[in-house]
Amino acid sequence: MTAFSYEFRVAWVETDALGVVHFSNYFRYFERIEEAYFASVADGLSALMEEHRIAFPRVEAACTYSKPLRFGDSVRGEMHLVRLGRSSATFGFSLYKGKDTEPSAEGRITVVCVDVATWKAVEMPTEIRALFDHAFQEDK
């Protein structure tokens, strides 16, 4: 499968008193990879969301941690589409430190398309479904 790839460095503020990245920050890394992905395929995701009056709150998030990350570590984040439903989507994430081939951490996030007024699940607009799908279509 094709994955979207994004590189970043561990910032000081993301570490804790054990000298490693705080476990909550991995979820922020996942979101940062998502943001880079959507910025790369569409300037207009926010505009589309406003136009359709929808939002994509997370309904599930999970991470498994294998090896700690430390200040200054260079990290390659990968994102792939796990499942695309009628109103929901699940993305998978892997974080690799430096040249590692084993991930330091892996996770997944499930979002659901809701009407911003009612916060109820609604069917995902076709244009947005296409963005969710875009980078990952080689193996479909």
Add this chain to the structure above:
Amino acid sequence: MTAFSYEFRVAWVETDALGVVHFSNYFRYFERIEEAYFASVADGLSALMEEHRIAFPRVEAACTYSKPLRFGDSVRGEMHLVRLGRSSATFGFSLYKGKDTEPSAEGRITVVCVDVATWKAVEMPTEIRALFDHAFQEDK
């Protein structure tokens, strides 16, 4: 089962531009409940960890989100022991808004006892196992 209970209010900095608590902050809430629990059963958890030269990094964390939390919401957090292994422990968390009986979110965190020098799993010291177990013993 007996659960440890802890109340707090949603802070402004924890919200995002949708007006709801950012999904990563639920993991910080879980940790805050843990900290309140360990502060309630032992001043000396940090001291014990230093003495034994161990740490408890998270190896797994997960959350399911049912209803959004907003600035100023009063939240009751509950923590219970899900599983206590030889070197690992899993805690479960539920967050209830106001007088709600349905949780706004539920999650779990698994920690593993490691030697701080080698970052390898080691057996949990008996005193610490007792702390992990303490508040939850009624139904054992």
Add this chain to the structure above:
Amino acid sequence: MTAFSYEFRVAWVETDALGVVHFSNYFRYFERIEEAYFASVADGLSALMEEHRIAFPRVEAACTYSKPLRFGDSVRGEMHLVRLGRSSATFGFSLYKGKDTEPSAEGRITVVCVDVATWKAVEMPTEIRALFDHAFQEDK
């Protein structure tokens, strides 16, 4: 002068790899003290702000750091009113560790009352001015 006082403990996530509280978190402590203050004098600050369609963005924030804070430290935060203008207010903050009489850090934050639609400064509503002033009136 009378100060509003609020106690809290340093959380793990607030520390960094030097083992001390990250300097940015002191500003979040100041805000937390503010929130506790406003919660103590008025349930309805948010409601008042919505009714008047105003917000109080920060226009200035500063902190001087004297002694580091560490995980688990018990901290007493104090807040006082430095200056109350027509559309702006400046609050001062001091953080004391444990029984210390010398502050670990001191800071101040200036907010300005703006119309949420135009983000332009407007005169502060009288009810809100009273809340800003309330806890501090003994020495006026």
Add this chain to the structure above:
Amino acid sequence: MTAFSYEFRVAWVETDALGVVHFSNYFRYFERIEEAYFASVADGLSALMEEHRIAFPRVEAACTYSKPLRFGDSVRGEMHLVRLGRSSATFGFSLYKGKDTEPSAEGRITVVCVDVATWKAVEMPTEIRALFDHAFQEDK
């Protein structure tokens, strides 16, 4: 004067329920610019600090906020040297949104060189002083 320049985008997690970047995050932006600067002039700042057993805690930080930043905004951060003392240094920061010529925010941070064992101020090592000075020497 020559300034070091660094570009980034506002992340979702940095916003708050008013739809703007939380005031505390500007200090994290300043630090991120610093980190990019030091990464650009020296792989080895962390190594030098460890070798000399020193750290650079912040003793003062301040920010003035002119215009709000929002999710997705492209921001150019600039950093310059304000003052280089015997054991301390002050850096100035400006954040510009998009093509703006007026800053959205400006701030400064003063660090002091301390011995990590005693947390007392010590004279800055020459190699580190050179790094602090490096990008800014054109106008000296």
